[in-house]
Amino acid sequence: MLADIHCHLDEFSKPEDQIKNAEKMGVCLILTNSVDLKSMRKNMEISEKFRSVKCAFGIHPNEIIKMTNDEILSTITFIEKNISLCSAIGETGLDFKYANERQKAQQKSIFARHIEIAKNAKMPIIVHSRMAREDCLKILEKYEARKVVLHWFVSCENLLKKAISLGYYISIGPSVLFEKHVQEFAKLVPVESVLFETDAPVEYNGKKSEPAWIKDVATKVAEISGLSYGEICHIAKKNLEKLF
Numbered sequence: 001m002l003a004d005i006h007c008h009l010d011e012f013s014k015p016e017d018q019i020k021n022a023e024k025m026g027v028c029l030i031l032t033n034s035v036d037l038k039s040m041r042k043n044m045e046i047s048e049k050f051r052s053v054k055c056a057f058g059i060h061p062n063e064i065i066k067m068t069n070d071e072i073l074s075t076i077t078f079i080e081k082n083i084s085l086c087s088a089i090g091e092t093g094l095d096f097k098y099a100n101e102r103q104k105a106q107q108k109s110i111f112a113r114h115i116e117i118a119k120n121a122k123m124p125i126i127v128h129s130r131m132a133r134e135d136c137l138k139i140l141e142k143y144e145a146r147k148v149v150l151h152w153f154v155s156c157e158n159l160l161k162k163a164i165s166l167g168y169y170i171s172i173g174p175s176v177l178f179e180k181h182v183q184e185f186a187k188l189v190p191v192e193s194v195l196f197e198t199d200a201p202v203e204y205n206g207k208k209s210e211p212a213w214i215k216d217v218a219t220k221v222a223e224i225s226g227l228s229y230g231e232i233c234h235i236a237k238k239n240l241e242k243l244f
């Protein structure tokens with residue numbers, strides 16, 4: 001059983017097309033992640049219509065820096081009130097690329113709120129950590145986060161070891177198809193800690209990705225790990241069962 005643990009179906013004009021393509025490729029579960037209130041509402045609607053789609057609620061760290069305090073608070077309240085309508089928290093985390101010191105501190109405190117919400121609801125938490133890998137791990141450990149999925153996480157070996165020792169999952173995406181350093185990194189990740197994602201509709205080599213690509217990603221990871229396609233699908237299924 002294959003899943004796309006991190007994509008954004010709300011950003012497609014006709015997501016039913018991408019859902020059908022994915023189902024044809026054996027992708028049985030698509031977790032569509034949200035970045036703000038508008039995308040939560042859209043993702044909720046899509047997940048209500050399609051059995052293979054679950055939605056995640058969260059505020060993306062890059063959205064936090066554009067929002068007022070009142071907007072952030074009302075969005076958090078929306079998540080808490082509608083928690084029964086989602087299956088995971090995400091995407092949340094830290095992104096220090098565009099943030100100043102005040103915004104970094106704000107991202108950290110909102111990330112901590114997301115961790116508390118996920119823990120209380122016993123839901124997986126999908127974590128974005130661009131230019132903030134170490135800080136993310138520190139906060140996740142401090143707040144004793146459970147069922148952690150580190151999205152687009154390509155780090156040094158020490159941080160990877162730390163993440164694995166804390167029981168976190170590493171979700172590998174289409175960059176493993178094209179980038180040598182991601183392939184090298186994927187070799188270091190134990191298959192028991194691997195999940196797959198596309199972050200669709202993010203473009204790779206000028207081509208818009210979609211959840212159907214998960215089959216290629218899984219095939220590549222199987223090849224890297226010296227496993228058959230059947231074996232990687234079996235392991236992916238077991239990893240998913242522990243998460244949901």
Ligand SMILES: [Zn+2]
Binds near residue numbers: 007008033091199
């Ligand atoms: Zn994303």
